[in-house]
Amino acid sequence: MNKLVAHSTMVLWLAVICAGCGAVSLSQVQQFGVASSSLGEHARKAFDLAATASVDRNIYDVAGDPKKGPTDSTFEGLFTGDVGIPGGKEKAERLAVRLRVLDQLTNYSSALQQLSEANFAKDIDAATTDLNGSLVGLRETYKKASGNNLAISDADIGIIATAVNAIGKAVVEVKRREAIKTVIVKADSAVQSATKLIASDLGGDSDLASFVKEALSNSRGSVQQAYNLERTRENSTFDVRYAMLVRARQIYDAEIATPAFFTAVSEGATAVGKAHQALRTAVEADNFSSPEAAKLIGELEVYVKSVQDFYKSIQAKSSS
Numbered sequence: 001m002n003k004l005v006a007h008s009t010m011v012l013w014l015a016v017i018c019a020g021c022g023a024v025s026l027s028q029v030q031q032f033g034v035a036s037s038s039l040g041e042h043a044r045k046a047f048d049l050a051a052t053a054s055v056d057r058n059i060y061d062v063a064g065d066p067k068k069g070p071t072d073s074t075f076e077g078l079f080t081g082d083v084g085i086p087g088g089k090e091k092a093e094r095l096a097v098r099l100r101v102l103d104q105l106t107n108y109s110s111a112l113q114q115l116s117e118a119n120f121a122k123d124i125d126a127a128t129t130d131l132n133g134s135l136v137g138l139r140e141t142y143k144k145a146s147g148n149n150l151a152i153s154d155a156d157i158g159i160i161a162t163a164v165n166a167i168g169k170a171v172v173e174v175k176r177r178e179a180i181k182t183v184i185v186k187a188d189s190a191v192q193s194a195t196k197l198i199a200s201d202l203g204g205d206s207d208l209a210s211f212v213k214e215a216l217s218n219s220r221g222s223v224q225q226a227y228n229l230e231r232t233r234e235n236s237t238f239d240v241r242y243a244m245l246v247r248a249r250q251i252y253d254a255e256i257a258t259p260a261f262f263t264a265v266s267e268g269a270t271a272v273g274k275a276h277q278a279l280r281t282a283v284e285a286d287n288f289s290s291p292e293a294a295k296l297i298g299e300l301e302v303y304v305k306s307v308q309d310f311y312k313s314i315q316a317k318s319s320s
Contacts, residue, residue, distance in 0.1 A: 026117075028297060029116040030116045031297050033110060033112045033114075036300065039272065039304045042307045044102065044106070050258075054215045054218075057218050057222040058074045059074060061226075064226040064230075078215050079095070084218045091211040094145075094201075094208060095208050097141060098198060103137075104134050104135075104137040105134075105194050107130060111127055115127040115180060118176075128164045132161055142194055145201075159182060160179075163179040163183070167179050181283040181286075184279050185280055185283065204266065208262075209258060216258065220248050223244060223251060226244060230244060253313070261307065268304060
């Protein structure tokens, strides 16, 4: 009886130790998921707010001429190419599809984080669905953006789903780590290709960065033109003129900050790729905690902060 008790105690103690190891070993995967998804989410929000600002060009054109009335096109901006820029529609389409690649990369990172934190069977099921959807979506959008095939097949996605499902209803930590290892190894080539595309096409000196900057410049020009019309009116008031000047300054600030924002997104994407590659190297050695991964995730978090700061600044500008 004493031997049985001793054995049971030892099994329980080993289980406690393994549970602790699981929590520690998965922390970098969680940190990567949080940082990567935050980068994508705040970048997307900032782009959406820049699109809203670009619509101001059309709104002020209509507001400045009592003979004009709004139409559907009045409320179309950055992502439709209706921003007064030659070739704007083609550039808008290129920008939109690259942002969809970023969206799917964000979804993948979020699903990886979800898998590392799952405690119940329903969480595992949700992670499986999200991983499958994000990888299929990433493959499709990457093909549209680059014209090339992404290095992840239906068989790879099937292997990932099988590994995740093998975790079981009770969320066995050993199987969870094995599943995460499978996910990271199988998805790494796709992540590297996607992050390289984002880094090259959304850089601070890229054609698309110039397109967004010019769109905001045109919007500011329209606000200033509307101001010049407003100030000549007999019933023009200080409050109205002041509000228009403040809006013009806000768009100008966003315009000037655009290259730095694109640089943060580009370098952040590069950091995502490097951090994911470091995680792959670590998990292939069955080591879920590596100094190199920790360093690269820390660098990624710096770029996330830059993107968040830009989003907060343009958010304040657009809501004023």
